[in-house]
Amino acid sequence: MTHKLQFPADFIWGVATSAYQIEGSPLADGAAPSNWHRFCRVPGAVLNGDTGDIACDHYRRWADDVKLMKELGLKAYRFSIAWSRILPNGQGKPNEKGLDFYRNLVDALVANDIEPFVTLHHWDLPIALDDLGGWANRDAAHWFADYAHLMFRTLEGRVQHWTTLNEPWVIMDAGYMHGVHPPGLRSLEKAPVAAHNLLRGHGLAVQAFRADGKGQIGLVVNLEPKYAASNGPEDAAALARAHAYMNRQFLDPVFLGAYPDELAEIFGHDWPRFPEDDLKLIREPIDFLGINYYTRSVVRSDPTAAPLCASPVAQTGAEHTEMKWEVFPAGLKSCLLWVKRRYGDIPLYITENGAAFADPEPKNGRLEDPRRVDYFRTHLRAAHEALQQGANLKGYFAWSLVDNFEWSCGFARRFGLVHVDYATQKRTPKDSASFYRQVIESNGEEI
Numbered sequence: 170m171t172h173k174l175q176f177p178a179d180f181i182w183g184v185a186t187s188a189y190q191i192e193g194s195p196l197a198d199g200a201a202p203s204n205w206h207r208f209c210r211v212p213g214a215v216l217n218g219d220t221g222d223i224a225c226d227h228y229r230r231w232a233d234d235v236k237l238m239k240e241l242g243l244k245a246y247r248f249s250i251a252w253s254r255i256l257p258n259g260q261g262k263p264n265e266k267g268l269d270f271y272r273n274l275v276d277a278l279v280a281n282d283i284e285p286f287v288t289l290h291h292w293d294l295p296i297a298l299d300d301l302g303g304w305a306n307r308d309a310a311h312w313f314a315d316y317a318h319l320m321f322r323t324l325e326g327r328v329q330h331w332t333t334l335n336e337p338w339v340i341m342d343a344g345y346m347h348g349v350h351p352p353g354l355r356s357l358e359k360a361p362v363a364a365h366n367l368l369r370g371h372g373l374a375v376q377a378f379r380a381d382g383k384g385q386i387g388l389v390v391n392l393e394p395k396y397a398a399s400n401g402p403e404d405a406a407a408l409a410r411a412h413a414y415m416n417r418q419f420l421d422p423v424f425l426g427a428y429p430d431e432l433a434e435i436f437g438h439d440w441p442r443f444p445e446d447d448l449k450l451i452r453e454p455i456d457f458l459g460i461n462y463y464t465r466s467v468v469r470s471d472p473t474a475a476p477l478c479a480s481p482v483a484q485t486g487a488e489h490t491e492m493k494w495e496v497f498p499a500g501l502k503s504c505l506l507w508v509k510r511r512y513g514d515i516p517l518y519i520t521e522n523g524a525a526f527a528d529p530e531p532k533n534g535r536l537e538d539p540r541r542v543d544y545f546r547t548h549l550r551a552a553h554e555a556l557q558q559g560a561n562l563k564g565y566f567a568w569s570l571v572d573n574f575e576w577s578c579g580f581a582r583r584f585g586l587v588h589v590d591y592a593t594q595k596r597t598p599k600d601s602a603s604f605y606r607q608v609i610e611s612n613g614e615e616i
């Protein structure tokens with residue numbers, strides 16, 4: 170049953186991808202290896218030993234993929250730039266062929282009336298910078314700002330929507346706390362420092378943008394609303410810690426100029442004293458916030474799970490995706506309204522929302538994925554409810570255009586609106602692509 174939902178006339182409908190997950194050709198035309206190119210080669214780091222060496226071969230098939238986006242009726246395309254194509258050493262002399270790739274991609278998008286939304290950094294750091302300590306090195310903020318400034322100048326006038334970082338929490342938590350992403354560290358000392366330098370880099374890039382960029386700039390965070398397993402005080406305290414660590418750690422400094430108090434409790438003597446000037450820089454005003462939403466978590470107090478001492482409680486009986494994430498559309502609405510309540514009326518985009526399900530193989534050019542259609546339907550309805558309750562929501566980007574490299578899960582998890590046969594690189598739009606095209610054509614009426 171479809172609902173007649175009215176989205177604002179200027180609502181932006183798009184899809185999202187990221188460079189390392191779709192491009193392939195990681196060393197082509199002067200590009201240098203990234204941290205992910207190297208990390209994939211660590212035995213056991215990625216399921217089935219998958220790498221981004223080919224991925225969706227987008228680096229070579231980009232023109233056809235833009236045609237595919239046009240056929241899907243997309244109005245916007247969120248993608249990231251591979252820093253190691255632009256500055257093979259991470260700093261210094263630009264690689265013109267790397268710049269040309271993104272100039273050509275952006276020109277093709279604009280020629281097809283598809284608005285480019287550019288993410289400057291979606292986790293793939295040049296290994297030269299990783300070898301200098303990566304985000305744990307205080308200089309990383311300046312390396313990033315110089316790279317950002319170069320991209321602002323290169324694409325000036327062609328790109329109106331920029332975001333500095335994608336999900337800095339994942340870079341910190343997976344790369345520096347749990348060692349399951351590069352640089353593969355488990356360091357209570359380095360994790361908060363990396364998080365802080367990511368935010369400093371964000372602030373410096375925003376300053377560089379204000380100096381000579383045109384358009385709008387924002388930040389993309391992943392938010393996961395936390396629910397207490399019980400009404401007891403221990404679980405309430407666990408929820409506060411988990412919420413501060415995942416959802417407030419980056420937004421409080423950016424919008425309120427201070428870290429949550431819970432972080433000092435979580436990191437203990439490893440929690441650094443940051444210079445006041447840093448927090449002033451981090452609070453450089455932005456034009457919009459991107460929110461990536463997938464699921465919620467229910468948490469309980471767990472003294473054995475240091476340093477957070479909060480553990481998730483499985484929601485058996487609820488529907489889950491192949492990522493073992495609970496399908497919980499109400500969490501999207503609560504995220505959007507929480508941001509407005511806590512941080513004010515900043516314009517918001519849902520910059521990622523989608524699901525991996527065990528899709529069947531395409532048959533006669535068609536692939537039925539009813540669970541993904543239903544996931545989008547329920548989450549778009551939740552987004553609309555948030556809009557009706559005052560969320561300043563400007564757009565929605567489905568994750569993802571195509572099946573792609575899902576980091577440590579490799580190619581075993583498929584999020585695409587479009588199926589990719591990795592042996593032939595054949596693209597097959599799934600039923601969810603047809604559903605999304607109808608949503609876009611009707612501006613949300615056909616949900």
Ligand SMILES: OC[C@H]1NNC[C@@H](O)[C@@H]1O
Pocket residue numbers: 187190336391461521568574575576584
């Ligand atoms: O796990 C699905 C997505 N989540 N946000 C970041 C993306 O790179 C992931 O593929």
